[in-house]
Amino acid sequence: MTSHNTPTVSVIVPAHNEAGYLGATLQALLASDIDGVEAQAVVVANGCTDTTAGIAQGFEAQARAAGWAFTVIDSAEGGKPLALDLGEAEATGRVLVYLDADVTLSPGVIGALARALDSAAPLYGGGTPIISRSPSAITRAYARIWTRLPFFETRAPGFGLFAMNRAGRARWETWPRVRGDDAFARLVFAPEERVQVPQTYEWPLSDGFVPLVRVRRRQDQGVREVMAFRPDLEANEDKAPLGAGGTLKLFLSDPVGWLVYAAVKLASKLPARGERWARGR
Numbered sequence: 001m002t003s004h005n006t007p008t009v010s011v012i013v014p015a016h017n018e019a020g021y022l023g024a025t026l027q028a029l030l031a032s033d034i035d036g037v038e039a040q041a042v043v044v045a046n047g048c049t050d051t052t053a054g055i056a057q058g059f060e061a062q063a064r065a066a067g068w069a070f071t072v073i074d075s076a077e078g079g080k081p082l083a084l085d086l087g088e089a090e091a092t093g094r095v096l097v098y099l100d101a102d103v104t105l106s107p108g109v110i111g112a113l114a115r116a117l118d119s120a121a122p123l124y125g126g127g128t129p130i131i132s133r134s135p136s137a138i139t140r141a142y143a144r145i146w147t148r149l150p151f152f153e154t155r156a157p158g159f160g161l162f163a164m165n166r167a168g169r170a171r172w173e174t175w176p177r178v179r180g181d182d183a184f185a186r187l188v189f190a191p192e193e194r195v196q197v198p199q200t201y202e203w204p205l206s207d208g209f210v211p212l213v214r215v216r217r218r219q220d221q222g223v224r225e226v227m228a229f230r231p232d233l234e235a236n237e238d239k240a241p242l243g244a245g246g247t248l249k250l251f252l253s254d255p256v257g258w259l260v261y262a263a264v265k266l267a268s269k270l271p272a273r274g275e276r277w278a279r280g281r
Contacts, residue, residue: 008038009114010093014083015043018101019050025101026059030066032110039110040069042087047078052101081175088169094118097163098185104132104202105161112197113163122168124189126156126196132204139205142212144254145261146205150239150246156196158186160203168193176229180222187226187233209264216268 011029015022022043029041041063045053053074063070071090075083084098095117097110109127117123129152131143151157162185171188178184186194206215227234242250251258 006036006038007095007111007114007118008040008093009034009095009097009110010040010042010087010091011097011099011110012084012087012091013041013043013056013099013101014080014087015045015048015052015056015101016078016080016083017048017050017052019048019052019055021102022052022055023059025099025103025105026056026063028105029099029110030059030063030068031107032105033107034067034111034114037111037114038069038093039067039114040071040092042071042073042090044073044075044083044087046075046080046083046086048074079177080179080181081177084175084181095163095165096169097161098182100160100203102204103160106200108199109161109197109201112199116195116197117163117165117168119165120167122171122189122193123165124156124168124186124194125163126158126194127161127199127201128196129157129160130200130202132202134205134207136207138209138260139207139212141254141257141260142264143205144257145250148250150242154239155191156186156194158182161201162186164189176226178222178225178229179218180226183223184226184230184233187230187236190236191238209260209267212264213267214272216264217272220268 013025032039043056045056053072056072060070060072073086073090075086088096095114097113113125113127117125131147134140134143146152156162159182162182164185168189175181176184206212
């Protein structure tokens, strides 16, 4: 029986057609240092037309040998908000971690979040992100600027990985049907309620100009949907404006990177004809 003093954590991994990426994500997750932590992983394969669910099920023995409780949910219906709801219905931990299926964790992230957020006060948390090196020169140039923008430097920015305790999750019921689930979750918490642990995780940007535009457009749409759904959350945004001086400094320090970043940003504002979300890599 688990003592109440033992941190308990549930890691929810929504996965839609992630057969090419999920294995590496679960391999790193199950290699986490969970000494002194009771850990559970819930993989929610949602609306998949590939072997995502089967790949997840293939990790069951490895998970149990590593001391993890492990559940795979295979939902015929797709959609990330639904997947998060389904995962939470199975989650038993006092701390909930939400992990994208293409993220690579360092060994200490899960344990650090479980300990940092195991509190009666509502808290939100994240690890320290590192952008994976892309084979695309365009993506590498974009990343050089994107990682120096104010949002990237805010506490626990939340892309790819975010977490909260039960007191924090009690602030809303089911997940809103918006694309910006990570932005919504982060903005439900005031800046002083956010915790960033120093342990790292790797998050990949999409490879190439068109995929970057597609993803940037989707991210911007997601933020707009969150603001339309809960306009009050804008008060919790703590990223500083870049300003003309900051823009000039970035341009002078890396003209090529800035031009690539600006081109992606501009193209993402152009109308998309019949575009559906698809992974860019």
